[in-house]
Amino acid sequence: MDWLLEIEDVCYTYPGSETPALNGLTMRVPRGKRCVLLGHNGCGKSTLFLHMNGIYAPERGVVKWKGEAFSYRRTFLSQIRQKVGLVFQDPEQQLIASTVAEDISYGLCSAGLSDDEAKRKVEQALVRFGLEHFRERPVHHLSLGQKKRVALAGVMVLEPELLLLDEPTAYLDRLHTRLLMKELERIHREEGTTIVMATHDIDLAYEWADWVFVIEDGRLALEGAPNEVFARRDVLEGLQLGVPLLFDVWEALVPSFFPETEARPRNVADLKERLARCLVD
Numbered sequence: 001m002d003w004l005l006e007i008e009d010v011c012y013t014y015p016g017s018e019t020p021a022l023n024g025l026t027m028r029v030p031r032g033k034r035c036v037l038l039g040h041n042g043c044g045k046s047t048l049f050l051h052m053n054g055i056y057a058p059e060r061g062v063v064k065w066k067g068e069a070f071s072y073r074r075t076f077l078s079q080i081r082q083k084v085g086l087v088f089q090d091p092e093q094q095l096i097a098s099t100v101a102e103d104i105s106y107g108l109c110s111a112g113l114s115d116d117e118a119k120r121k122v123e124q125a126l127v128r129f130g131l132e133h134f135r136e137r138p139v140h141h142l143s144l145g146q147k148k149r150v151a152l153a154g155v156m157v158l159e160p161e162l163l164l165l166d167e168p169t170a171y172l173d174r175l176h177t178r179l180l181m182k183e184l185e186r187i188h189r190e191e192g193t194t195i196v197m198a199t200h201d202i203d204l205a206y207e208w209a210d211w212v213f214v215i216e217d218g219r220l221a222l223e224g225a226p227n228e229v230f231a232r233r234d235v236l237e238g239l240q241l242g243v244p245l246l247f248d249v250w251e252a253l254v255p256s257f258f259p260e261t262e263a264r265p266r267n268v269a270d271l272k273e274r275l276a277r278c279l280v281d
């Protein structure tokens, strides 16, 4: 496999803390994949993201971009932050400009785009995230979910090669979760963006991802294709993470309705279709 970003034996302990947040973590992000990062509160997901775009430097271990170790010099860091976009869990940490349109255009202007080109991209992003009516709104007048959408738009408009999303659906309602997932699908398909999403939504993880990482106590506990990872019910239940609802439903239907050899459905629509066919037969 072709790795975009590699984390090798990385350790990191916050000042004043006795327990390491990352404790010998080794993992590789496969290029072009939609990856999810699963794990309990406090297992180290956000700390890992902060290492992946060079905001934090590891105490021990190495982070590599396309096989090259991070150097942490100013020029290297400014280049890596153009390639690796990070949307923080808390949008309040991300928003800087006074209005929504200014905030989304902030990174584009620093990237040296012409005013016309930046304006065109900002308009597109406003529509894609359902923010067209908030264009001139002061950022501090927005709800938390609206702020989260502005933060997502402001990073995604920069078209990073690797997009890191720390719980992107937190605070989003159903409609805006769907809009976000549609947008992630589009950038993955059209621009080949590699995406890593930290989430607690195991059902969304199963339907969306093509690679899954499970982190526990600052280390990699499990990784692989969703069907392989979620088949490890023993490990996932031992970690109190559980398995996707579709897995449980499928197991209740096999073998009475479907043979054990049949591949598992990846989403609800797929299951509905198969059930309809099965009931007609």
Ligand SMILES: Nc1ncnc2c1ncn2[C@@H]1O[C@H](COP(=O)(O)OP(=O)(O)OP(=O)(O)O)[C@@H](O)[C@H]1O
Pocket (backbone or CB within 6 Å): 014, 015, 017, 020, 021, 039, 040, 041, 042, 043, 044, 045, 046, 047, 048, 089
């Ligand atoms: N600024 C900080 N100072 C001290 N300790 C911290 C700091 N930030 C995080 N930690 C600790 O580091 C560990 C890892 O935290 P991190 O935020 O990376 O977890 P997480 O997996 O992202 O959690 P969540 O699912 O709740 O977002 C936790 O034990 C946390 O308490």
